[in-house]
Amino acid sequence: MKSTLELARESGFAKLSIEAVAARAGVGKHTIYRRWPSRGMLFLDAVLSADTQGLVHPDTGDVVADLRAVMTRACDLLGRPPWGPLYQDLIGEAQHDPKVAAAHHERFVKPQTADTLARLRAAKDQGQLAPDFDLDVAMELLSGPLYYRLLVTQEPLTHDYIDRVLRAVFNGMSPRST
Amino acid sequence: MKSTLELARESGFAKLSIEAVAARAGVGKHTIYRRWPSRGMLFLDAVLSADTQGLVHPDTGDVVADLRAVMTRACDLLGRPPWGPLYQDLIGEAQHDPKVAAAHHERFVKPQTADTLARLRAAKDQGQLAPDFDLDVAMELLSGPLYYRLLVTQEPLTHDYIDRVLRAVFNGMSPRST
Incomplete structure (x- = not known):
């Protein structure tokens, strides 16, 4: 190994x-x-032997802070050397090796998704999320922009970027009636 | 070719x-x-010889409908056979060939981003978007979830999924004070 x-x-x-x-x-x-x-x-x-302990969500009562903690940790771990380029290569390999794709999904994406959704459900129960927010797309909305940078534009994954993604996902694009 | x-x-x-x-x-x-x-x-x-004409945003005055038109076209074109698996492979190759990554960015991602942002700016001017919405993450928020499905979970890109992403991105996760 x-x-x-x-x-x-x-x-x-x-x-x-x-x-x-x-x-x-x-x-x-x-x-x-x-x-x-x-x-x-x-x-x-x-690649999965990397230390992914920090990718479990805490519950401090502040859902944005807790998501931010895991997203910044994920970006420090998988968005820069030494793991970043290897993780990128791994996803590249998953595009033409269905076994790698399935194992990556089963062993990394699925547990991460379950952990994120559990934290979001708790937040919803506490009224920190819109009651009708579609949790099934939440993971894709939060992670999609990170993978988009990592795999498509290859722009750097910074903590500032994560803050901007979180603000945009929480506030939404539509004008708010205040 | x-x-x-x-x-x-x-x-x-x-x-x-x-x-x-x-x-x-x-x-x-x-x-x-x-x-x-x-x-x-x-x-x-x-792959770029595919007909990408339909990926230019119309301006019907309804920004959600216009985004939806291009996103459903993109998902029909790049999210399913014959182009889908080829496009997936191409992004895979971009992960270890910087020239392919740069050319994909320059010739496909950059013009698509410019076109999307132009449409969003017009919508912002017409008050259809929150005045303080961070347009620089808009493309990543809208496209990220599609690439996430295509490259990471490899779940199907359906029109229903696009509707749900659009609804979530426009409404946001936070409760709205209505």
């Missing part, structure tokens, strides 16, 4: 081979294949 | 080679390399 990460950081996923990982780890390549069916799956395990 | 698309549809980007495209087109591979420096750039040209 350590060998995979070292090699991936040095040369990126595109040049990562099971052979090179086996050589670096000092084992035969069958040892690697026994545990990971493809280099995509090996890479997924390596 | 036609050969590239045929081959890409048949086997996906991962298996697309300059050699195979040259063979299908009945030309030498140097002919292909003369025009496209890499298979990524060849693929970008092929």
Whole structure:
């Protein structure tokens, strides 16, 4: 695992081979294949070995602050080196390897979504969210802009950007009748 | 170009080679390399040869309807076969080929963003948007959720989903004082 990460950081996923990982780890390549069916799956395990403890939402009673805490942590972790470029590569690989896509969804996206929704439901119960807000799109509204920067425009993921996304998502585009 | 698309549809980007495209087109591979420096750039040209005319915003005076028209067209075009999987692959390739990322940004993302912002500015001038809404995150808020589905969860991009995203972005998460 350590060998995979070292090699991936040095040369990126595109040049990562099971052979090179086996050589670096000092084992035969069958040892690697026994545990990971493809280099995509090996890479997924390596990337998910990052410390994702900070991605569990606290409940301080202030939903915006709690979302902000996790979003800034996610952006520090997955939006910049060393993990950022590797995570980008992993999502790239998921586009043509359905097994990598499914495993990424199951092991990372799904638990993150469940945790976010639990925090939002609590906020809704406390009247901090509009009672008719469609929670099923909440995760996509909050995470979509981050992934859009990471994968599409590749502009930097800054804390300021997260503040602006949160303000826009909470206030909405329509004029408010005040 | 036609050969590239045929081959890409048949086997996906991962298996697309300059050699195979040259063979299908009945030309030498140097002919292909003369025009496209890499298979990524060849693929970008092929994908961007899709008819993107419908992605220019009309101005009917109703900003939600106009955004909806372009977003549903984008989802019909890039969110399902034949272009969807190719577009997904292209974004995948952009994650490890900076030239493909830059060209995709310059030739597709940038003009789409400019067109969307022009439509939103007109709406703001007409009082259809909150006067303090941060237009610089508008594109990311509207497009992010679509890319999130396309690239991360790979759930289907439906017209119903677009309606829900638009409703959420316009209304916002905070309770409205009415």
